[in-house]
Amino acid sequence: MPRYAQLVLGPAGSGKSTYCSSMVKHGEVIKRTINVINLDPAAEHFDYPIFADIRELIEIDDAMDDQALRFGPNGGLIFCMEYFERNLDWLHEQLGDEEDDYFLFDCPGQIELYTHVPVMRRVVEQLQNWNFRVCGVFLVDAQFSVEQSKFLSGMLTALSSMIQLEIPFIHVLSKVDLLSKRDKKQLKKFMDPDVYQLANSELSNTFHGRYSQLNKAIASVIYDYSLVKFYTLDMSKEDSITNLLVEIDLSIQYGEDFDVKEPKEIEDNKQDDE
Numbered sequence: 001m002p003r004y005a006q007l008v009l010g011p012a013g014s015g016k017s018t019y020c021s022s023m024v025k026h027g028e029v030i031k032r033t034i035n036v037i038n039l040d041p042a043a044e045h046f047d048y049p050i051f052a053d054i055r056e057l058i059e060i061d062d063a064m065d066d067q068a069l070r071f072g073p074n075g076g077l078i079f080c081m082e083y084f085e086r087n088l089d090w091l092h093e094q095l096g097d098e099e100d101d102y103f104l105f106d107c108p109g110q111i112e113l114y115t116h117v118p119v120m121r122r123v124v125e126q127l128q129n130w131n132f133r134v135c136g137v138f139l140v141d142a143q144f145s146v147e148q149s150k151f152l153s154g155m156l157t158a159l160s161s162m163i164q165l166e167i168p169f170i171h172v173l174s175k176v177d178l179l180s181k182r183d184k185k186q187l188k189k190f191m192d193p194d195v196y197q198l199a200n201s202e203l204s205n206t207f208h209g210r211y212s213q214l215n216k217a218i219a220s221v222i223y224d225y226s227l228v229k230f231y232t233l234d235m236s237k238e239d240s241i242t243n244l245l246v247e248i249d250l251s252i253q254y255g256e257d258f259d260v261k262e263p264k265e266i267e268d269n270k271q272d273d274e
């Protein structure tokens, strides 16, 4: 039987840890045990119970305080993640070997880890070798996505991570509860976007004329892949989390291998007949 994992990715502050905590709470409501593993060596506070924590293996201060290494925060993070990559046995041990387990990996916010450093790719490959079905949940703060050019930029980052990791991706615009009515309306237009139309809608004075050519060229890359579609997430609404989890479950075929359980009444009737 497979196990399931969501890699929770996205830029710094996009709401990854908050998402993990909300998913754990939602899991309690729907009677699904969801375990969270912290993969951020620089993380400090958690609102969720930690199943395993990379900081037990290595933490950011180990790389920054070491007199021989003397890394800053970003170099230190890459060093820690490369150390983690060389010690994936630690992760294997933490994961144990229960069937049907469901894990969320709360990842660091440094975007280069998904776009061009191979660490996360190796983690994905290893999880797949351990019989995990893995999907990426890529969060982008909705507040930075209500302008066309910023939305395109978010899409591009998501797309390059998706290409690098080669797993099903669910793209999420987070923190929708913080948007004004007007911004929510604007965002709706982007949800299943015609990217050409998006790029064309920039203003057309001289600067914007050239800028819009660039946006159009970028839009055509996204359109050619036709892979990036965003879902919105409003943590204040249970439906929003429910709908998102349905999409994620579909992407990793969660539950497809479960035994079909008969409704309790049918089982009780059967027992009565015997």
Ligand SMILES: Nc1nc2c(ncn2[C@@H]2O[C@H](COP(=O)(O)OP(=O)(O)OP(=O)(O)O)[C@@H](O)[C@H]2O)c(=O)[nH]1
Pocket (backbone or CB within 6 Å): 010, 011, 012, 013, 014, 015, 016, 017, 018, 019, 040, 107, 108, 109, 110, 174, 175, 176, 177, 178, 233, 234, 235
């Ligand atoms: N209103 C609102 N605030 C949110 C939401 N998600 C996250 N936040 C807030 O945004 C800030 C950053 O959230 P985190 O969950 O720590 O973001 P992160 O992506 O884990 O950040 P890093 O791990 O530092 O990259 C916190 O102050 C959260 O309370 C949301 O859906 N709604």
Ligand SMILES: [Mg+2]
Pocket (backbone or CB within 6 Å): 016, 017, 018, 040, 043, 106
């Ligand atoms: Mg976090």
